[in-house]
Amino acid sequence: MLKIxxxxxxxxxxxVSKQYLDNYNPATGTIYSLIPDSDERDVxxxxxxxxxxxxxxxxxxxxxxxxxxxxxxxLIEEKIDVLAEAESIDNGKPLWLAKKMDITRAASNFQFxxxxxxxxxxxxxxxxxxxxxxxxxxxxGIAGCISPWNLPLYLFSWKIAPALAAGNxxxxxxxxxxxxxxxxxxxxxxxxxxPKGVLNIVHxxxxxxxxxxxxxxxxxxxxxxxxxxxxxxxAATAAPMFKKLxxxxxxxxxxxxxxDCDFNAMLETTVRSSFTNQGQICLCGSRIFIEKSIxxxxxxxxVERVKKLxxxxxxxxTSNLGAIVSQQHMKKILSYIELAxxxxxxxxxxxxxxxxxxxxxxGWFLEPTxxxxxxxxxxxxxxxxxxxxxxxxxxxTEEEALFFANSTPYGLxxxxxxxxxxxxxxxxxxxxxxxxxxxxxxxxxxxxxxxxVKNSGVGREGGWEALKFFTExxxxxxxx
Ligand code: NAD
Numbered sequence: 001m002l003k004i005x006x007x008x009x010x011x012x013x014x015x016v017s018k019q020y021l022d023n024y025n026p027a028t029g030t031i032y033s034l035i036p037d038s039d040e041r042d043v044x045x046x047x048x049x050x051x052x053x054x055x056x057x058x059x060x061x062x063x064x065x066x067x068x069x070x071x072x073x074x075l076i077e078e079k080i081d082v083l084a085e086a087e088s089i090d091n092g093k094p095l096w097l098a099k100k101m102d103i104t105r106a107a108s109n110f111q112f113x114x115x116x117x118x119x120x121x122x123x124x125x126x127x128x129x130x131x132x133x134x135x136x137x138x139x140x141g142i143a144g145c146i147s148p149w150n151l152p153l154y155l156f157s158w159k160i161a162p163a164l165a166a167g168n169x170x171x172x173x174x175x176x177x178x179x180x181x182x183x184x185x186x187x188x189x190x191x192x193x194x195p196k197g198v199l200n201i202v203h204x205x206x207x208x209x210x211x212x213x214x215x216x217x218x219x220x221x222x223x224x225x226x227x228x229x230x231x232x233x234x235a236a237t238a239a240p241m242f243k244k245l246x247x248x249x250x251x252x253x254x255x256x257x258x259x260d261c262d263f264n265a266m267l268e269t270t271v272r273s274s275f276t277n278q279g280q281i282c283l284c285g286s287r288i289f290i291e292k293s294i295x296x297x298x299x300x301x302x303v304e305r306v307k308k309l310x311x312x313x314x315x316x317x318t319s320n321l322g323a324i325v326s327q328q329h330m331k332k333i334l335s336y337i338e339l340a341x342x343x344x345x346x347x348x349x350x351x352x353x354x355x356x357x358x359x360x361x362x363g364w365f366l367e368p369t370x371x372x373x374x375x376x377x378x379x380x381x382x383x384x385x386x387x388x389x390x391x392x393x394x395x396x397t398e399e400e401a402l403f404f405a406n407s408t409p410y411g412l413x414x415x416x417x418x419x420x421x422x423x424x425x426x427x428x429x430x431x432x433x434x435x436x437x438x439x440x441x442x443x444x445x446x447x448x449x450x451x452x453v454k455n456s457g458v459g460r461e462g463g464w465e466a467l468k469f470f471t472e473x474x475x476x477x478x479x480x
Contacts, residue, residue, distance in 0.1 A: 007186030009049035010196025026092035029362035038204035040212035046200035050169035053197030069114030092323030139167030149175035162466035246459035251412030254405035255285030261417035279388035333387035412452035
């Protein structure tokens with residue numbers, strides 16, 4: 001059985017404990033590889049390696065850092081088939097999706113930040129007849145990067161690429177549920193000739209490796225993507241140490257549909273924004289609010305489309321949905337469907353586990369589920385489920401839609417469907433989320449600020465925001 005290794009100081013290493021954790025293929029329900037059960041001792045070796053590497057990496061001309069990142073991007077592109085297959089096996093997502101979205105985007109992340117750093121400039125502030133201030137932006141040191149399981153290499157690289165581009169060294173941890181492409185990335189880094197110690201990947205559990213990273217005194221900045229509860233724990237650890245923090249957390253995103261929308265475009269995109277990646281994208285719209293006058297028309301058309309979605313073997317090109325990432329997560333989603341029933345919800349379609357035939361007979365699959373009849377305040381509509389489950393709620397007025405949309409503790413993204421341009425801008429201004437999509441969903445420009453408000457996080461990733469996060473700012477004032 002394949003044993004994944006840590007990647008520390010440019011070499012592959014066993015965990016100090018010599019212990020391993022099981023890694024499951026969620027589509028078959030079987031263990032297919034072993035993950036290092038690392039702890040603070042492995043993190044310490046990684047920190048030592050990163051500290052040694054920092055003195056040369058941080059002063060390397062940015063063109064050379066850029067070349068390293070572009071080489072990694074090129075190798076990811078060349079190995080897209082292997083990486084996509086690994087991602088699909090590890091996570092359960094359809095292979096076509098891993099190829100089209102996850103791996104393609106991971107290469108783009110390295111390309112984007114590998115070139116962005118060449119154009120990154122700092123500011124100056126002139127004081128008439130007095131003097132001038134200029135701003136220095138320097139790499140900070142060792143960045144701790146921690147990522148979740150839903151978009152494994154995509155989100156891992158979204159942190160690592162800007163951290164490295166800005167001249168930091170990195171100690172990173174991917175999710176213990178989906179470590180495979182992070183491991184393959186370490187092989188790519190060796191092939192790309194990335195200097196040793198610049199990037200270190202330590203595999204293992206959140207409460208061991210993750211905690212050792214966030215509490216390490218020599219790691220002054222933490223970039224974390226994951227659940228809100230974990231974000232709270234990390235913030236509590238990091239705050240008294242005055243660490244720089246970027247937290248990208250959970251969501252409960254509204255998808256607001258007005259009667260004047262382009263119905264067909266909205267319907268097609270709403271199916272995707274509800275169920276892509278089995279609904280396990282932090283940006284999926286899980287609360288769908290529909291203007292009363294088209295509620296029945298939408299409900300009937302949507303449910304008809306959702307019933308046609310195929311839940312199947314992730315290897316199969318015709319599968320719209322693959323497996324849920326773990327048995328534990330599948331049970332959590334099923335428990336929320338039960339809760340929705342207790343709260344008075346009516347299941348319009350789905351609601352059950354899917355048992356497939358053949359090699360996937362023991363896999364963890366769920367029907368895409370649509371529920372109506374719930375109040376906007378019930379737990380089903382307030383808590384993040386993070387699965388293929390959406391609720392439908394009618395609204396009467398723009399004000400009511402806005403009120404419903406803003407009624408959760410979360411504020412990551414939102415989607416609006418209307419042809420009324422004034423209303424779209426009005427709503428976009430008032431809605432409490434970090435990202436608003438109007439008449440589209442998941443259209444991404446990597447230069448734009450990415451992140452949430454309220455319990456969805458602190459700080460922004462993307463473009464200059466990421467490069468600013470990963471650099472320390474200093475003002476220098478000169479009197480004429
Ligand atoms: P999670 O919080 O359980 O785990 C995320 C990562 O944190 C993993 O690598 C985990 O090992 C690590 N971790 C766990 N406990 C830790 C601790 N005490 N200290 C340090 N690290 C720790 O999240 P998950 O279940 O892997 O991912 C799903 C969540 O991620 C959802 O809530 C989803 O909305 C969120 N998410 C948010 C975004 C975003 O951009 N806002 C993107 C993707 C996913």
